[in-house]
Amino acid sequence: MSEILSIERLSKRFEMHVLGDKRVVGFEDVSFDVRRGEFLAIVGESGSGKSSLLKCLYRTYAPTTGHIEYAGREGTIDLATCAERELLALRESEIGYASQFLREIPRVPAVDVVARPLRETGVDADEARATARELLTRLRLPEELFDAYPSTFSGGERQRVNLARAIAPNPRLLLLDEPTSALDPKTRESAIDVLDSYLDDDATLVGVFHNRDVVEAVADRVVELDDGQLQSVRPVGEFGSEVAP
Structure with a gap:
């Protein structure tokens, strides 16, 4: 190897x-x-x-x-x-990175925080948001929080958003x-x-x-x-x- x-x-x-x-x-x-x-x-x-x-x-x-x-x-x-x-x-x-703490852009919904790195690589907006929703669901973030701002989330909820954001673009x-x-x-x-x-x-x-x-x-x-x-x-x-x- x-x-x-x-x-x-x-x-x-x-x-x-x-x-x-x-x-x-x-x-x-x-x-x-x-x-x-x-x-x-x-x-x-x-x-x-x-x-x-x-x-x-x-x-x-x-x-x-x-x-x-x-x-x-x-x-x-x-x-x-x-x-x-x-x-x-x-x-x-x-190369992707996920720290312990989410440093989010203010007033950006969680689903768009996760979708953003996909959009930056040219993925269509609808597809990027669909992937973000799938990852957040699998990480057990309540659906009612998808369109809420992570600044209002608990530590564990913010960590899930942060991890989903790092995983979404499937880094090498x-x-x-x-x-x-x-x-x-x-x-x-x-x-x-x-x-x-x-x-x-x-x-x-x-x-x-x-x-x-x-x-x-x-x-x-x-x-x-x-x-x-x-x-x-x-x-x-x-x-x-x-x-x-």
């Missing part, structure tokens, strides 16, 4: 200017590969660097050192150093930061089913999780971080009770 991502000696350090330029290490010297078509889970205690690592893969954060070689449709590109316009083009066409690489943290068990199961059945078979997913049941249900392999250091990369079956809840 070929790699879609190759992370080489990646580090992220933060300079806290309000604390006299104190340096805080997010994570240090992390290297691993992500195989095309797999679901890779990133686990570790709070503060271990999981979300910072994922944000560097999406380049919400600029890595301090290291490389992220991405095997895209048009060739290999280093996500850590490529030009902003190249990065934005990949986000529009190949999907990065997920605690996408099910605010969901009840039944909705969490629905989210796992949507991830498994809606995305293409060769789609690659990298997700940060705390819930061991979710990791065991979705992951092929698990990256474990501890205090900003890479501890291991192993098949999920080898973790068992070691996966942190």
